[in-house]
Amino acid sequence: MWAPTLRFHGGEFWLICTYILNGATLEDTGDGTQGVLFRTKDVRSDEAWSDPLIFYPNKIDPDIFFEDGRAWIAQQGIILQELDLETGGLSQPPIQLWNGTGGNWPEGPHIYKKDGYYYLMIAEGGTGGRHAVTIARSENLLGPYESNENNPILTNRQTDAYFQRVGHGDIFDDVDGNWWIIVHASRSGPEVRIHPMGRESVLAPVTWEEGEWPVVTNVSGRMDVWPLPEETRDVPGNGPFNGDPDEFVFEASSVMPKHFLHHRVPAEGMFSFSDHGLEIVPSRSNLTGVTHTNDLALKGQRGISFVGRRQTQTIFHFTVDVDASSASRVNEEAGISIFLAQENHADIGVVYLKPCGKDAGLHLRFRAHGKDAPPSVTMALPAGWIEAGPISLHIWTEEPENFHLGASVGDGNVVKLGSVSSHLVSRLDSAQSGTFIGALLGAFATCNGAGEGDDCPEGFVGRFPRWRYDPIAQYIDADEFVEV
Incomplete structure (x- = not known):
């Protein structure tokens, strides 16, 4: 539209x-x-x-x-x-x-x-x-x-x-x-x-x-404006106010928040809620998809298992708890992403891998897609993290130029796996119209190409019990920001 x-x-x-x-x-x-x-x-x-x-x-x-x-x-x-x-x-x-x-x-x-x-x-x-x-x-x-x-x-x-x-x-x-x-x-x-x-x-x-x-009046970060109405939240309607924080603990009675968005129309039954949190049935396509194929599911055109909310502040911290314990096949993955389009995004996930000469198991993986994207980083899930849980995935900014991605056990110290330039999700490496809009912060699940037809192999579901978006500051000029 x-x-x-x-x-x-x-x-x-x-x-x-x-x-x-x-x-x-x-x-x-x-x-x-x-x-x-x-x-x-x-x-x-x-x-x-x-x-x-x-x-x-x-x-x-x-x-x-x-x-x-x-x-x-x-x-x-x-x-x-x-x-x-x-x-x-x-x-x-x-x-x-x-x-x-x-x-x-x-x-x-x-x-x-x-x-x-x-x-x-x-x-x-x-x-x-x-x-x-x-x-x-x-x-x-x-x-x-x-x-x-x-x-x-x-x-x-x-x-x-x-x-x-x-x-x-x-x-x-x-x-x-x-x-x-x-x-x-x-x-x-x-x-x-x-x-x-x-x-x-x-x-x-x-x-x-x-x-x-x-x-x-010329547009700038500070303008003399006509009198504005008194700020109040006592207005008709429902849903969050633009720029508000998110603090969701998902359960069986939860409904999808009104400000959450999808990239492409999702398949029926792809998203649901249970006592385990937001449950995402994985898509065969990951967030990038496969370009040179006639398989629409692998292209991502049969629905991508991703749901997100817009980045609304320059400086923020986005955290989602993830449960990928049902992963048992190589490349089954649940994670979070800063996402502009299939051509431009950066992700951190919990993925089941079998490295050469090593036992199969859950790993943390950072990877990005787009021009000048940094190399992927993979590390075995640290010992004790599953038992100590929950595993929290993080995307945050400290200044406008970069996004940082990492993981922690709950509210413990964050292990940073990688960073990407904000330019990666400010332009689109295709002829489409992603630069009309802004980036999304959200959660995904994928089997990274396994399965057949529209479906991944049965058994794996990405679960996300808790979701937080904390706004911190908004830049109104190159060297001036206001705290939220």
Whole structure:
């Protein structure tokens, strides 16, 4: 799902976005792209959301604009089509609204009607270091649109700002009439090399006088902003607050936390809870998978036994207790990972191995995948660890540039097995779109290619009784952080 936009109209919330079917081809569009539109009167209820209205857009990044009983879809390009809310049909041919100011990839359009004008705000410059927000306006929805002579109205390109890749904005006003923009940005500095949390959502104040162009405050770690509401946790809804710590002791009555995510759609029954904790049935594919094969299970395209949560602070400590005692075959493994995509991740696991000339048994293994990944490190599980238990696996940061991976018995001293540059999970070593997002911290189980079909040999299940994520500090500039 790419570029969701939420609007409120006619007493309902409308959520529109693009569904990209990578590797698929749709007869209607020929490029594997669907538009989906959901609606609800209660955004906090999973059951209240409608089934999607499917439509087949010409481009990505649809925005929905309502006027006089009609719904219009603006898309990358920048083009406009009317949407039939009953059938999903789109008017043809698309109407060309604006080409932007000359930056590549004009996309992410949003239309606002204010003071007799239709304002058309878009993203330009791609999603990297030249990302920017530009705007035009017209007295007619269908144009012609006049470009703001002060474009771009927001960008940090060609600056030494810590927050980079700033763009793809959406403007809204609060209950006090103050205007804001929400945009993508990465904590990376001008090198745009270290940004494992990917493109985050950043809020900045906007001044928008009657009949004038909006004036946007540049994004930085410290900004003068409009008055914010008093902080409170007494709000409707359920689930954790963004940035909160995790402290889970999983048991049979547990349910999957709402902020946990999967990479690819998991197979049915892959995750469950018992008195032993979170139980993960291993996948044949490990977190990397096998590229040169027609076996979809080995590629990881039949589900990967991994569940994680986003890294939400620059400095953190992630710890998961693991029980891999049911492992009895070579390469059966349970562990944790800092994971961007199958091409880019670093893992530490408890794995059953039989080294040459030695007895088979459980080992600790650190390994990473991606450009410039360090060599793997394997060591026999120290004597007494199983009996003393539980075995705790750790991923942590001490500064923005590196992740460290290690293991301990419970809360004892951590044995560090390896470290990786944060750059490993800030870029993607393929042509896919992993750099749009940030890294996940999570748990996995795999038989590393054994078995057949979609299934590993029976008998091994990875068990994870306890899961902790401790936020420590957030960097807001290259040499400034705030403690959490």
